Amino acid sequence: QLQLQESGPGLVKTSETLTLTCIVSGGSIRNSNFFWGWIRQPPGKGLEWIGSVYYSGSTYYNPSLKSRVSISVDTSKNQFSLKLTSVTAADTAVHYCARGIAVAGSENFDHWGQGTLVTVSS
């Protein structure tokens, strides 16, 4: 059974870089049928797509974060990572990693990690 697990620091200082890793087990990250993404949720608020990475290596980011975000894949470790630079308190959120699936042109997330809260504070 596919499982995703986020890992990384729960506290990041203002202006520093947030780095999270998603470890994928029970399936290969190299499966071309899927893509991999990061979604965040500020406390008590809704969901925001951060970005996605595809089997081809292509990455797509939310323009609201584009200048600060990067997503990469490490196929040897079956994991993918998120980096967000120059963080502020507005970046405090539960961060989820998820597997994406494209069906008939629709792109959705069918498996999610449990989420990890990252708090940004000075």
Added chain:
Amino acid sequence: DIQMTQSPSSVSASVGDRVTISCRASQHITSWLAWYQQKSGKAPKLLIYTASSLQSGVPSRFSGSGSGTNFTLTISSLQPEDFAIYYCQQSNSLPLTFGQGTRLEIK
């Protein structure tokens, strides 16, 4: 960006009730719409994709409809485990965007 607007923001209902939640897109998105359920402290769960296709393992009391800009999620007979927050998500164009959520509460 395509804005997704859900209504109502919250709804109270009883076990056994039929409930409908609406989602409107700011632009035409064909049928590239999904619905998720999120329970407190948990990750979202995919319920419906391409507007009306039921995700594997999801009970048949959940159904979706619509195309273009107007979509609905219907729960035919509410069960105790259905009380949660529901989100729609479009994938017609990047960035992927979600509605603000509809909280389904017990009456």
